[in-house]
Amino acid sequence: MTAKTVFPFAAVVGQDQIKKALLIAVVNPKVGGVLIAGEKGAAKSTLVRGLSQVIPNRKLIELPLNATEDMVFGSMDMEQAVITGKRQFSHGILAKAHNHILYIDEVNLLQRELSNAILDVAASGIHVVEREGASNSYEAQFTMIGTMNPEEGDLPPQFLDRFGLYVTAAGEKNIKDRVEIVRRILAYEQNPIAFYQKYKRAGEDICQQIAAARKKAKEILISDAMVQLAAQISSQGNCAGHRAELFLLETAKAIAALAGRDELLPMDMQEAAAFVLPHRMRRPSEESKEQHSQKKQQHDQLEQDSFNEEQPQLPDEEQPNANESSQDRGEAPEGKSEGELEKGKRQEDTTIADLLPVGNMALNLQKRQVRQGSGKRTLAKTNTRQGRYVRSCIPTRPVTDLAFDATLRAAAPYQLTRAKSMCCINICREDLRQKVREKRIGTTFLFVVDASGSMGARQRMKAVKGAILSMLQDAYQKRDKVGMIAFRRQTAEILLPVTRSVELAEKSLQHLPTGGKTPLAEGLYTALGVLRTMCRLEKDIEPVMVLVTDGCANTGGRAGQDAVSEALQTALLIGETRVNSLVIDTEQDFIKLGIAVTISRALGGSYYKLDDLSAENIIHIVNGMK
Amino acid sequence: MRHSVIYPFTAIVGQEDMKLALILNVINPSLGGVLIKGEKGTAKSTAVRALADLLPAMETVKDCKFHCDPQDNNQLCGICQESLASHNPLVVQTAKMRVVELPVNATEDRVVGTLDIEYAIKHGEKKFEPGILAQANRNILYVDEINLLDDHVVDVLLDAAAMGVNRVEREGVSYVHPARFVLVGTMNPEEGDIRPQLLDRFGLSVIVSGEHEPDKRVEVIKRRLAYEANPEKFLQLHQEEQERLAQQIIQARQRLSNVSIEDELLTLVAKIAISLEVDGHRADIAVIKTALTLAAFAGRITVTSNDIQEAARLALPHRMRRRPFEEGILDWKKVEALFGDQ
Incomplete structure (x- = not known):
């Protein structure tokens, strides 16, 4: 656990972009930290942890995902309070990270509440604590990695924007390098100390390089021309705000300093842009599209080579960066889903053709309520004793989940005056604190799919499957539950009871048989049954029903009613439950009956045409559901 | 019970x-x-x-809550490190x-x-x-x-x-x-x-998966019944085998650091990983480490191409999943084709 047992920075094969970004960040703290995104097992954490060996005068302070608020921001020193009766502040991780480096592994999984607060501190460099009856402020300027x-x-866009530099990581594709990587890891594991010794020199060299570059970076002057170039680059990248320019200049300074130069060159700016722009570029709005493409041409002429990668709209698959940036702002680039871009060519042979963009499909379910369930779509406070303990509060109701640490801190200052029995700390009722836990709650999706002959026209079904699949993909990331009902011929069939296995949902979707009449009422009736049970079992969930149909109900009618009015009645019943519904209308005949619209009104849900879906973004639709 | x-x-x-x-x-x-x-x-x-x-x-530090290994100074907990630093020898016990x-x-x-x-x-x-x-x-x-x-x-x-x-x-x-x-x-x-x-x-x-052959199913039950009836006697019946396996494991542990692997095989594994488009490098590392361990277990000090094949079978299938619900199927033919090139 000593520094010697960390895999040496200098021994990592390849990953030059990441190494460079990390060096830039430690040379010039003003560049605003680094975010490294990439596939698992690509030496991301290894490099960052190895960095601690090669940086002079700085420490790497790690923030574990499960840190509680008191540890991050500091809290009252309980031990001192017991002895002296005084409230003394003891520093948290952020204060310890002052003038050092703060490392957050799996930063996208950090509790939002914490991450927002950390951002505030990172931005202001100072943290004011008002808690536990004491007020305190301390400096906390750190480089965030x-x-x-x-x-x-x-990551939410505001967090993303906070990181000055952005790099992506991927495994080495070169056979020789891969072999060398394995060889070094085996050598390291066999004898970490000997391995460390072997790379000690190389590490020291890097350390010196950083120290020298730090000095140099301070001397570099920025000419007006460079400022202009920075502004030009950022506006071409369509970046929001002015952070991009500042980060560009600071990054370029570090790059020049690392190269041993004391002046900025345009090529430094170009290199800097590759780090600073990817996550800040926005897709221009529809109106300015034309304008943009003109600009793009100009731009391409201006900077032919190294800028291509940052163009937001190039449909080329070699551009995960550009994709990431737009995706994180909730606007997927045209016609491509994140999955598609990310996985590039692999997807070409998928049987389901039209994957629709889903990206950041965040359901605007109500504010954080007390809920149960597990998943990731909404962050919610939970009142079960599950979930991550984030902070404590003064209880308003009888305490069910005691926050011992906070309770002790509350009691500590009074110990000098309180009568003591056997224990050192005497706790009164007013000291009690309740734990506040946070848990990610997924939504339950019930897909009710019309599999009748009228849907069977090959292309329709393909498009439907594509739409559902893209929702499923998103459902997976958010830990949602899914269920599926298909109706055709005379009956509705529960193809998949509600499950967390999105895999199974995808399978049953693939094997969906089509043909026969449209028992819409039957389908809705079955859905009603499932939804009612669901609502009864789990009181806090708000299921979402996605009904895909052309509305041509032509069979069913339990009590001899006609098919359509029976369907409407069932829809009304569903509308009375707390289910959110979404109707996707697949009707495409020349003369439209418009039954699906009526159904969706009865459901009290939202309505979309399948044709609109392929052009429009599902994100907006699902967002608009509330 | x-x-x-x-x-x-x-x-x-x-x-x-x-x-x-x-x-x-x-x-x-x-x-x-x-x-x-x-x-x-x-x-x-x-x-x-x-x-x-x-x-x-195994040897552990006595009363250490983390059962530190007294032989491995690198992995000691804070308390054990402190006592070493203050020249208190670590008391060893076995557990x-x-x-x-x-x-x-x-x-x-x-x-x-x-x-x-x-x-x-x-x-x-x-x-x-x-x-x-x-x-x-x-x-x-x-x-x-x-x-x-x-x-x-x-x-x-x-x-x-x-x-x-x-x-x-x-x-x-x-x-x-x-x-x-x-x-x-x-x-x-x-x-x-x-x-x-x-x-x-x-x-x-x-x-x-559960055994499907009736003979084996019967054997499973028979052994279970024999064990429940008289555990000590049942253990005695298998004592010899148990000891043999234990010895084999101990020897393999000792041998492990001496097992070597040829460059050709390392290259082969890299090729497999690239052709299967796995994420990152954990797949290569896992396959090779498994192959080394397999060789050690078999009593050899060099890794054979069979070891690699066996290791790939154990270490790769769960890494094949690229998209969330894509089925993680290991395309064994691809792997075999690469072995064929050898």
Whole structure:
């Protein structure tokens, strides 16, 4: 656990971009930290942890995901309070990270409440604590380094924007390098100390390089021309705010300093742009599209080579960066889903053709209420004793989940005056504190799919499957539950009872048989049954029903009613439950009956045409559901 | 009901893959554990316990809550480091490797450890109360139905499994301690997914299913009945085999550091990984480490191409999943084609 047992920074094969970004960040603290995103097992954490060996005068302070608020921001020193009766503040992780480096592994999984507060501190460099009856402020200026695997969900844009530099990590594709990587890891594991010794020199060299570059960076002057270039680059990248320019200049300074130069060159700016822009570029709005493409041409002429990668709209698959940036702002680039871009060519042979963009489909379920369930779609306070303990509060109701640490801190200052029995700390009722836990709650999706002959027209079904699949993909990331009902011929069939296995949902979707009449009422009736049970079992969930149909109900009618009015009646019943519904209308005949619209009104849900879906973004639709 | 005599490992019928994967992990704990996929009642937990029981006792520091290895100065906990630094020799005792269970409903405090409340109230001082990860250090951490584990508990496991360190910054206590364990997880794939990130931390994965041959099924029951009727006698029947396997494991452990692998085979593994488009480098590393361990177990000091093939079969399948619900099928033909090129 000593520094010697960390895999040496200098021994990591390849990953030059990441190494460079990390060096830049430690040379010039003003560049605003680094975010490393990439697939698992690509040496992200290894490099960051190895960094601690090569940076002079700085420490790497790690923030574990499960840190509680009191530890991050500091709290009253309980031990001191017991002895002296005084409230003395003891520093938290952020204060310890002052003038050092703060490392957050899996930063995308950090509790939002914590991450927002950390951002505030990172931005102001100072933290004012008002808690536990004491007020305190301390300096906390640190370089923030985060690593994340985008597979597990993304970062909110405001967090993303905070990181000055952004790099992506991927495994080496070169056979020789891969072999060398394995060889070094085996050598390291066999004898960490000997391995460390072997790379000691190389590490020291890097250390000196950083120290020298730090000095140099302070001397570098920024010419007006460079400022202009920075502004030009940022506006071409369509970046919000002015942070991009500042980060660009500071990054370029560090790059020049690392190269041993004392002046900025345009090529430094170019290199800097590759780090600073990817996560800040926005897709221009529809109106300015034309304008943008003109600009783009100009731009391409201006900077032909190294800028291509940052163009937000190039449909080329080699551009995970550009994709990431737009995706994180909740606007997927045209016609491509994140999955598609990320996985590039692999997807071409998928049987389901039209994957629709889902990206950041965040359901605007109500404010954080007390809920149960597990998943990731909404962060919610939970009142079960599950979930992550984030902070404590003064209880308003009888205490069910005692926060011992906070209770002790509350009691500590009074110990000098309180009568003592056997224990050192005497706790009164007013000291009691309740734990506040946070848990990610998924939504339950019930897909009710019309599999009748009228849907069977090949292309329709393909599009439907595509739409559902893209929702499923998102459902996976958010830990949602899914169920599926298909109706055709005379009956509705529960293809998949509500489950967390999105895998199974995808399978049953693939094997969905089509043909026969449209028993819409039957489908809705079955859905009603499932939804009612669901609501009864789990009181806090708000299921979402996604009904995919062309509305041509032509069979059913339990009590001899006609098919359509029976369907409407059932829809009304569903509308009375606390289910959110979404109707996707697949009707495409020339003369439209418009039954699906009526159904969706009865459901009290939202309504979309399948044709609109392929053009529009599902994100907006699902967002608009509330 | 718990028997004082644990069902002997060598008496388990069939499930060869699972048994092999477990043995490899106790020979080389750095392999990264095993994920066992399959139905209930397939001797998963029996096998894990039986294997731990079969192993010879290991040396640990006496009274150390983390069972530090007195021979390994690099992995000592803070307390042991301190006593070494103040020239107090570490007192050594022997202890059996344990199977520490992590229940699906475990709270995070229990897993990572928390503030010792009793101590704090009595003495007015903060003290760290170790959790399951502390118990699991140098032992086997067994997580039944790992796919049902809460997300935030998985996050903790991810970090500990990768770094071998548990870092606690909670409830007023700040603490770091070693947490190197052999992670054994079981899951029934029909009950839900497991996060790809956690999946990738597992060195090996195996699929178990109930025996289908009537003869073997009968044998399973016969042995179970014989064991329940008289555990001691049953153990005696298998004593010889048990000892032989234990010896084999001990020798393999000693041999492991001497096993070498040719460059050609390293290149082959890199080619396999590239052609299968796995994420990152854990796949290559796992295959090679497994192959080295296989060779050591077989009593050899060089890795053969067969070892690689066997290792690939154990270490690759669970890494094949690219998209969340894409089925992780290992295209074995691709792998074989590469072997053919050899």
